Amino acid sequence: MSEGKQAEILEFIRSLESANDSIDVNTDLISSGVLDSLSVMELVAFLSEKFGVTIPAGDVTPVNLRTVVTLSALVEARSV
Amino acid sequence: MLLHEVISGPLEEWAAKRAVIDAGTTYSFSYEELSCRAEDYETAMRRLGFLPGRRVGFIARKSVEMIAAFLGALRAGVVYVPLDPQASYSYWNLVLKELNIQDVISDVPGVSKKLGDVRVYALDPSVMCDGGTTSFLYERDDVRGEVVSPDRLPEDDAFVLATSGSTGRPKGVLISHENALAFVRWASEEVGLCQDDKLLSVAPFHFDLSVFDIYAGLSCGAKVVLAPGLATIFPGQLISTIEDYKISVLYCVPTVLRMLVKSDAFRDGAGCSLRTIIFAGEPFPAQSLRKLMEMLQEVTFYNFFGPTETNVCLAHRLIELPDPMSEIPIGRPASGARITLVDESGALVKPGGIGEILVNGPSVMKGYLKADGFHQAERPFATGDFAQLGADGNFYFRGRRDQQVKVRGARVELATVEAALMASEGVVEAVALVINQDLVAFVSCEGDMDKKTLCQTCAQFLPPGAVPHKFVSVVSLPRLSNGKLDLVALKALAAS
Incomplete structure (x- = not known):
């Protein structure tokens, strides 16, 4: 289940303009410069729509959005 | 009066109060500690032979230490030039060369090896950049009280902000003490800053919005909180900083505020400590601004307008919710500026006509620094921005003359x-x-x-x-x- 989510999130991240194909589930999306102010919001909108979860602003932090693995964990936590 | 003297006013009263706090590292200085630290930097710069008028670059992440070093530079008469710490070496080298800067204070590891002949000093003595770098401060007890401040005048240079010139080469905007003070005094009064205020500093120090955060904040005895580096990207981090430090005044670009609106960051009463939000730097679409104002009904909103060369020369206080289809005015003259609108021939436009904004006043920069030296600013200063005076007495932005x-x-x-x-x-x-x-x-x-x-x-x-x-x-x-x-x-x- 979680691996399926990771794959879908990874696919979306790779489609971002600032990304490239070498990104994997453990790539640091912040230090690698993949995420900026607009792509963070795009990513949150994608997660909400794709997985039907509500992600409150307080969850949109560097810790939660650092890698595909942490993103997937965030979605899991909010899916309950 | 000089820019750094804004904090030396009622220092006895504020001495123990926190002046600046870094929300990322939680390092802080009280007003007294900040003043002492600034004195240490002043003495260290003198000992290094930095004469008044000398320009020193800063390549460092935002920190309370950097604010102390800015104040120390001003006290020593040294002109500070903050560069974008996230830029590349070749960009830094380009700017240093164009502005003829030979000394840099930095906290970037290894920086001295890649800046050619430029001398690099470590900002924080506990951070050793690398073997080739001189630690900047001496032992504190060793340096205090040995140097007498030279006479400095309000029209002397205070700092330089680098911008990209239209020719593809960077240039420096040279701001004097009185230029900066004209804005700082006006803004403090307009916003009604007081010692109970907590300002959140979101803008980087090479961006002119930070002049308000640092100097208007410190001039009123307020607490200046430096937002963590990623707060402009992550609404969760920004809102938690606002909550944790009970921020009352926020000055930032609409992009950051729109991010907070989009992520619904102010739900359930979050951000209730805010009393004033100021935005500047780009137009704020009325629809999005209206949403923000609906979320924060107790907050006073301002639109500040002005290029780096004039700092804020027009300002608008929003009195009511804007119509979603309307345009937010850039308002009325600020910082003691006199505004005129002229056509291509330089003649005043007819009432209601569109013209280029000319600014005359105490906040207009001294001039540009370019590779071939100093170019005194023409007065009035032609901004390259077009505006129109509305029937409501407010100016409205009408685009640029060039490709900026x-x-x-x-x-x-x-x-x-x-x-x-x-x-x-x-x-x-x-x-x-x-x-x-x-x-x-x-x-x-x-x-x-x-x-x-x-x-x-x-x-x-x-x-x-x-x-x-x-x-x-x-x-x-x-x-x-x-x-x-x-x-x-x-x-x-x-x-x-």
Whole structure:
């Protein structure tokens, strides 16, 4: 289940303009410069729509959005 | 009065109060500690032989230490030049060379090896940049009270902010003590800052919004809180900083505020400590601003307007919720400025007409610093921005004379971006445009477009904020029959 989510999130991240194909589930999306102010919001909108979860602003932090693995964990936590 | 003297006023009363706090590291200085630390920097600079008027670059992340060093520089008569700490070495070298700066204070590891002949000093004595770097401060007890301050005048240079020139080369905007003070005094009074206020400093120090955070904040005995580095990208981090430090005054670009609106960050009473929000740097769409104002009904909102060269020369206080389809005015003269609108021939426009904004007043910069030296600013200063005076007595923004645009609130010269693109190997033609808040580059190449190389070349010549977000490969740039670029076709290409 979680691996399926990771794959879908990874696919979306790779489609971002600032990304490239070498990104994997453990790539640091912040230090690698993949995420900026607009792509963070795009990513949150994608997660909400794709997985039907509500992600409150307080969850949109560097810790939660650092890698595909942490993103997937965030979605899991909010899916309950 | 001099700029750094704003904090020496009622110091006895504030001495033990926290003056500056770094929310990321929780390092802080009280007003007394900040004043002592600034004195240490002043003495250290004197001992190094930095004479009044000498320019010193800063390449460092935002910190309370850096504020102390700025104040120390001002006390010593040294002119500080903060550079974007996220830019590339080649960009730093370009700016240092153009502005003829030989000394840099930095906390970037290894920086001294890559800045040629420039002398590099470590900002924080506990951070050793590398073997080649001189630690900046001496032992504190060793240095205090040995140096007498020289006579300094309000018209002396205080600091320089680098901007991209339209010719593709960076230039420096030289601000005097009295220039900065004209804005600081006006803004403190307009906003009604007091010692109970807690300001959140979101803008980087090389951006002129920080002049308000640092000097208006400290002049009133307020607490200045430095936002963590990633707060402008992550609404969760920004809102938690506002909550944790009970921030009352926030000054930032609309891009950051729109992010908070979009993520619904103010739900359930979050951010209730805020009393004033000021935005500047780019237009705020009324619809989005209205949503923000509805979320924060107790908050007073201001739109500040003005290029780095004049600081804030027009300002508008929002009295009621704006109509979603309306336009937010840039308001009325600020910082003691006199505003006139002129046509191409330099004649005053008729009432209600559109004209270029000319600014005369105490906040207008001394002049530009370029590779060939100092160029005194013409007065009145022609901003290159067009405006119209509305029937309501407010000015309204009406675009630019040239190719200068705003990207996420930061100013970018499209010609500079295009020059950087053309410098990349194999590029035949290139044009840069802002489309839906993104800076988009259209490039026609001899072979296949190599996005990575283009990105790298841009980063070499441009600050990070001017590197395009999107690169679109075209066979040739679409043009209309008159030879002008076909903007509609380009926008369609960007969307596909």
